[in-house]
Amino acid sequence: MSGRGPVVIALDQGSSSSRAIAFDAAGRAVAAAQRPVRTRQPRPGWFEHDALELARTIESSLDEVLAALPKAVEVAGVGLACQRSTVVFWDAKTGKPAAAAPSWQDGRAAEVIAPLQDRQAWAHERTGLYLTPYYSGPKIRWFLENAPAVRRLADAGRLRIGPVSTWLVWRLTGGQVFAADPTTAQRMMLLDLRSLDWDPELLSLFGVPRAALPEIRPSAGSWGSCRRRGRALPFLAAVGDQQAAALALGAGEPGASVANYGTGAFFLHNTGEQSRRIPGLLTSAAPTAAGRPPQFLQEGTVHAAGTSFDWLRDNLGLLPRADAVDALCRKSGERIWALPAIGGLGAPRWDYATKTAFFGLTSRTTSADLVRGVCEGIAFLVADIVAAMRAAGARPGAARVSGGLSRIGYLMQFQADLLGLPLSRCEGGQGTALGAAALAADQAGLAWSARLRSPRVDRTFRPRMAEGQAQGLCRSWRAFVDAQAALSRAVG
Secondary structure (H helix, E strand, O other): OOOOOOEEEEEEEOOOEEEEEEEOOOOOEEEEEEEEOOOEOOOOOOOEEOHHHHHHHHHHHHHHHHHHOOOOOOEEEEEEEEOOOOEEEEEOOOOOEOOOEEOOOOOOOHHHHHHHHHHHHHHHHHHOOOOOOOOHHHHHHHHHHHOHHHHHHHHHOOEEEEEHHHHHHHHHOOOOOOEEOHHHHHHHOOEEOOOOEEOHHHHHHHOOOHHHOOEEOOOEOOOOEEEEOOEEEEEEEEEEHHHHHHHHOOOOOOOOEEEEEOOOEEEEEEEEOOOOOOOOOEEEEOOOEOOOOOOEEEEEEEOOOHHHHHHHHHOOOOOOOHHHHHHHHHHOOOOOEEEOOOOOEOOOOOEOOOOOEEEOOOOOOOHHHHHHHHHHHHHHHHHHHHHHHHHOOOOOOOEEEEOHHHHOHHHHHHHHHHHOOOEEEEOOOOHHHHHHHHHHHHHHOOOOHHHHHOOOEEEEEOOOOOHHHHHHHHHHHHHHHHHHHHHHHHHO
């Protein structure tokens, strides 16, 4: 790097990788490192991580970036962005994980939430979420009841439970800081969104000991410090990955909309200080800072976006390479209806019974048609989220998009057609890291922090399909999904 001014470092811990990126005053990435992360599937419907691997991949990425920076360059602060609904259990005394860390994709807690379905409206009003196995609260109860090591630590008063961000900060600060911010704490389904504090009734519902949970801190603020590679590193922000990406893409202002396409796909619309409840959608906390009123996001989740392409490649052998999706979609000669329901259907249905399905196969169907069907299925699921927003009176406008799958031009164009909205794709895949870095730079008082929230747009996809045609496709899609849902329940 040519300059000698301060940098901020973003730590980005996700489902498939951990990375560290140092940004300078021009908003450029001047040093970066990345490590892959494994997701284990020991049983059908179970998805889990090794908590130590999550920590060590972040720590080694951070060390590599620090080694690449000239000694004269000051690290003004570190911001951390993490996957949200994955939960970690560990021993406060030894620091050792007590169990595998169930991923946000993990469905083993379905048996916990099954008897609670009559409390869905109450849960949505209290937490902004829905009672599903997707969130941490049901998973925590499952582990307390089924993992003896977790139960023993709870009984001894030594159990610590937190989202991935809490676990990483605890380790990096040598156990000095045991905290969560509202964007990640909310995903534990134990937080009252009105008070932004742990809710006693929810703790009782899932049998979670309050002493095992972290304190709640603003997303931007003091998160402790550590020394690594001879440097003192102040941690100035911790935030959920989707909120970080939304901030970097410009959704920090009321009325803004963004979409992020990765392992899952997410559409978020900023409603400002108004905490709305829209049936089928999530009300999520936006990043918080001391002295500022909280803002909220309407959010919809597609569970299996990138996961669906992994499945096509690894299980069915239909994708020779991950980057072949766009070419295969354009090669396809006929439309196949595909419902990518691996891990369940997210917003607005929250349906964990309906199975993945293809419909309309003929003697002429090719592998390219099946890949295109899955690609379009993801776009239809995102369109269902936006339709729910519109039905409730929200008016999402032109959106910025990011994430690895946003590089699939066919997907972005079809998405713009279905939504009837222009979609501006941002350069690179650094949205999550940029958001974490921007929060840290703000907290460090760096005048150039705004540059981290102004990603360059490399292409805008404008609707080309006639509105009537798009509406007709969406009606046919909903009929297909309804039929598959009914069949899934009929055959069990």
